[in-house]
Amino acid sequence: MAEKQLRRSLAILPMSTVMALTDLSARQIRYYETQSLVHPARNEGNRRRYSLNDVDRLLEVKDGLASGMDFATMRRLYAKTHQVESTQLESKRLSDERARHLLEAEMQQLAGMRPPQSGLQQHL
């Protein structure tokens, strides 16, 4: 089960992909970051690299805003869920090779299964 969390926290998606997945502008995505609502990793070249967890988060923020919720509230809300998030640090310790294989599995899921009950599906 730890693997699932790891897969989702592998940060390999660039801004353009996240924009496509969330339908948010780069400006919005970066702004939410300044509001401490997402914490993308950075590659060697200082480019933001998002994980699927980050994408989920952004979609939640998007929903929250649409629902009139403010950032402070969302920050507080997320604080609870963040206990698990420390797993993200763990992924950084994995060799690239290992990480790749984990994400491969994760991407594979895309193939065709029933969506669980987290953030993204609400947007369907």
Next chain:
Amino acid sequence: MAEKQLRRSLAILPMSTVMALTDLSARQIRYYETQSLVHPARNEGNRRRYSLNDVDRLLEVKDGLASGMDFATMRRLYAKTHQVESTQLESKRLSDERARHLLEAEMQQLAGMRPPQSGLQQHL
């Protein structure tokens, strides 16, 4: 079911992400393209954009090569499976908005389910 195929054929992944997912070099990935083994889309800026189907394909090619199979053989092999691939054209007709939502669902799957039986899982 048509949606599933659409999701997997949404091309939004850049070279760097594909490199991370396949553990192949950019050179290899582009070379396989010259061998007609993958056909990534291009964005407005002429940058390659891969779909999850493309990633799967690349992993299959990688396996094929490791098994001593040659490109011509793989090309022939894939020809069969390509009937379905025309669906990719269909995705281009979808509005961006629509496409995004489809891929969101697809990405959502990553959340946590049992992997099906296609290419990627063989690499785990």
Next chain:
DNA sequence: CTTCCATGTCAGAACTTATGACATGAAAGA
């Protein structure tokens, strides 16, 4: 010994992302 293959590597041009600053319409206050 000579070719062909699959990759590596390099160079220059074009595209993308990063940061910081200025602008703005809509809310919220005063």
Next chain:
DNA sequence: TCTTTCATGTCATAAGTTCTGACATGGAAG
């Protein structure tokens, strides 16, 4: 109503990434 604050848009400049084409190379195949 006048004034801030908020969430975004838009610009400019710098730096990172990807593209294509070309030259190089170790190992297979002849």
